[in-house]
Amino acid sequence: xxxxxxxxxxxxxxxxxxxxxxxxxxxxxxxxxxxxxxxxxxxxxxxxxxxxxxxxxxxxxxxxxxxxxxxxxxxxxxxxxxxxxxxxxxxxxxxxxxxxxxxxxxxxxxxxxxxxxxxxxxxxxxxxxxxxxxxxxxxxxxxxxxxxxxxxxxxxxxxxxxxxxxxxxxxxxxxxxxxxxxxxxxxxxxxxxxxxxxxxxxxxxxxxxxxxxxxxxxxxxxxxxxxxxxxxxxxxxxxxxxxxxxxx
Numbered sequence: 001x002x003x004x005x006x007x008x009x010x011x012x013x014x015x016x017x018x019x020x021x022x023x024x025x026x027x028x029x030x031x032x033x034x035x036x037x038x039x040x041x042x043x044x045x046x047x048x049x050x051x052x053x054x055x056x057x058x059x060x061x062x063x064x065x066x067x068x069x070x071x072x073x074x075x076x077x078x079x080x081x082x083x084x085x086x087x088x089x090x091x092x093x094x095x096x097x098x099x100x101x102x103x104x105x106x107x108x109x110x111x112x113x114x115x116x117x118x119x120x121x122x123x124x125x126x127x128x129x130x131x132x133x134x135x136x137x138x139x140x141x142x143x144x145x146x147x148x149x150x151x152x153x154x155x156x157x158x159x160x161x162x163x164x165x166x167x168x169x170x171x172x173x174x175x176x177x178x179x180x181x182x183x184x185x186x187x188x189x190x191x192x193x194x195x196x197x198x199x200x201x202x203x204x205x206x207x208x209x210x211x212x213x214x215x216x217x218x219x220x221x222x223x224x225x226x227x228x229x230x231x232x233x234x235x236x237x238x239x240x241x242x243x244x245x246x247x248x
Contacts, residue, residue, distance in 0.1 A: 007032035019087035032206025037068025084179035088146025204234035
């Protein structure tokens with residue numbers, strides 16, 4: 001099993017809350033996606049199946065990654081339950097601006113608490129997913145106006161338990177290209193991480209996270225592929241997103 005957070009998006013670059021807003025990759029994000037594919041190919045990884053979200057930044061990352069691996073015919077499953085956490089009315093707003101307005105403690109609670117939900121996005125807003133035809137097949141009652149990480153775990157569990165785990169049980173090699181919070185939700189569930197410890201876990205853009213599994217599909221170990229000092233700096237950049245010195 002390999003998890004991959006999409007490459008840097010335009011709003012990652014601008015340090016904005018993105019959530020379910022369908023923002024494309026930055027030039028750097030395109031390079032990150034291609035590099036992830038090259039790294040996986042050079043390290044000898046191959047896949048039988050890939051999962052991604054309904055958001056184009058994840059889909060584009062997957063396409064670029066597979067192209068580098070010369071594996072454009074791989075079966076791809078797109079599922080809304082792998083979408084990023086919905087950041088409510090914070091979506092589109094600059095994180096540093098929100099720190100100045102509400103204080104670092106409050107913004108950190110919105111970003112990294114387990115069960116605190118940001119202010120909801122009004123359903124009349126054009127960016128509300130109820131107004132997006134991509135989600136017209138869903139019942140209105142399950143379309144979020146804002147989510148906590150706890151909510152992301154809850155929506156993701158049926159996909160994880162009933163579909164992804166079953167594919168792994170069949171011996172499939174699975175690649176999941178999604179988002180910081182949906183991948184954190186998977187990491188929490190798979191590794192049985194408690195609510196507090198998962199809040200300290202930050203996933204950098206465009207870096208493959210490999211799980212080695214035993215015969216019972218229990219994680220033996222997990223690790224990032226690539227230069228570890230580079231990865232360490234990228235993780236720190238995620239942590240620094242609500243400090244004035246951050247540009248990522």
